[in-house]
Amino acid sequence: MSNLQKKEKRWLKPIFDFDNDEPTKKRVKTASHKHPTTSPVKSASTTDKRIINIDHKTWMKNFDPVTVGDLAVNNKKVQEIEEWLKIACSGNCGEILLLTGPVGCGKTITIQILAKQHNIKLTEWITPIDISLPSEYGDYEYREKQSTKFLDFIINAANFTSLLDNNSKKLVLVEDLPNTFTRTPSEFTDVLQQFKQRAKSPIVFICSESHTDSKNTGANLFTPSLKDQFKIHHITLNSISVTGLRSALKRVAEIIYNKHTSVYTVPSSEMIDCIVNSSAGDVRSAVLNLHFACLRGSQQSMETSIVMEKETKTKSNKRKKQASSKFTSLGKDQTVSILHGVGRVLNPKMVLDDNGKSKLSHSPEEIIEQFVSQPNSFVNFIQENYLPHFACPYQTERAASILSDADFMLAEWREKMCLEYGLYAAVAGLMLANRTPVSAWNPVRRPTYSKIQYP
Structure with missing residues (x-):
């Protein structure tokens, strides 16, 4: 029996073991598994997990302006909007404000902060998704039109408030207009007519300006006749100035230093200047660029790359240009507008190296890199405006010959290199041909023909 018991102990593995020795061994193993020894590799993984678990949906709210003094918008524009709010909310009629400006100039946040400061209940319209329901005959039909939903919402938001809300002043904010109004502007006119007759609180329409005419909602819907008919007050905001962008980014850097050093690295003044140069007056783009530039856990720190560029240069002017160009990939695709580019080509300036x-x-x-995506448009602008900038007939003849060669290369649209060569020939040729540019103000005219015609 003893031999059988020994054999059973060898090949039998009971599930429940009540021996006092083996549980202690298991506890030691589990304890060592649950509490590993700290090492540099594992500590780095824990920091990576902490970075991955950042809530990217709400992180930008940590840097939102809180008071009017935190806004990067021009003070005169803020005062103009504030005066309109005071007058419109004091009455009992549906006043209308149209607030336009480029993307990222602080239109929405200005309205929100001013409404909060003056204790105004702000209700924003968000375009819902169309819901289709089956009809009696089996096919699908929409329950309600978007224009009807929009009209009911803005009138109810302007006239009624919640029982739990103590704010007597109300304001309706519309930034996302339904697409049906762009297709049928007459419906939008009817909606404004109903709002003026029935609403008791003002409404603000926010429209971002676009270089494409078809996407410019503020110009297409709010025509001059419509603004005169309903007495719409129009305020236009400009792009944020360099000083305003720099002060806004310094405020964000201060918030990072006080609260978020575990997630971000504190940006330097050189990094802030480079982001300002690459943002083109867009404060939202500037804050996004600062977020990605200062985020911990990236493979390469952008600040160290700037320092390396600075150490290889000798003069401060060149160092600044290299540092700012390093951040152009973070900012907008086109940092130089087409008007500035035409001005630099037609008014070349010589300096000493x-x-x-x-x-x-x-x-x-540098100019060609900004307009590689649209060489034909840029050359068309040059051809339309180059003659008033030339004083010598021989230089004018040379410029015309250069532009004809550029047209020949731009006509070969099947080869991308030909487009780049044509753009380079037009830009460099005109800048070198114009030895004595005319020192007078000449407005930039739009090209007569949008496309070059060849025989």
């Missing part, structure tokens, strides 16, 4: 030789202040390569 380190060796005492003359060179162009704006190199053709």
Whole structure:
């Protein structure tokens, strides 16, 4: 029996073991598994998990302006909006304000902060998704039109409040207009007519300006006749100035230093200047760029790359240009507008380099990099405006010959390199041909023909 018991102990593995020795061994194993020894590799993984678990949906609210002094918008524009709010909310009629401006100039946040400061109940319209329901005959039909939903919402929001709300002043905010109004503007006119007759609180329409005419809602819907008919007050905000962008980013850097050093690295003044140069007056884009530039856990720190660029240069002017160009990939795709580009080509300026030789202040390569995506449009602008900037007939003849060569290369649309060569020939050729540019103000005219015609 003893031999059988020994054999059973060898090949039998009971599920429940009441021996006092083996549980202690298991506890030691589990304890060592639950509490591993700290090592640099594991600590790095824990920090990576902490970075991955960031709530990217609400992180930007940590840097939102709180008071009017935190806004980067021009003070005169803020005062104009504030005066309209006081007058419109004091009455008992449906006043209408149209607030336009480029993307990221602080239109929505200005309305929100001013409404909060003056204890005004702000209700925002968000376009719902169309819900289709089966009809009696089996096919699908929409329950209610978007224009009807929009009219009911703005009138109810302007006339009624919640029982739990103590705010007597109300304001309706519309930033996302239904698409049906762009297709049928007459419906939008009817909605405004009903609002003026029935509403008791003002409404604010926010429209972002666009370079494309078809997407410019403020200009297409709010025509001059419509604004005169309903007495719509129109306020236009400009892009944020360099000083305003810099102060806004410094405020964000201060918030990072006080509250979020575990997630972000504190940005330097050089990094802030580079982001300001690459944001083109868009404060939202500037804050996003600062977020990605300062986020911990990235493979390469952008601040160290800037320092390396600075150490390789000798003069401060060149160092600043290299640092700002390093951040152009973070900002908008086109940092130089087409009007500025045409002005730099038609009014070339010569400066002296380190060796005492003359060179162009704006190199053709820098200008070409901004307009590689649309070479035909840029060359059309140059052809329309280059004649008033030339004083010598021989230089004018040379410029015309250069533009004809550029047209020949731009006509070969099947080869991308030909487009780049044509753009380079037009830009560099005109800048070098115009030795004595006319020093007078010449407005930039739009091209007569949007496309070049060839025989």
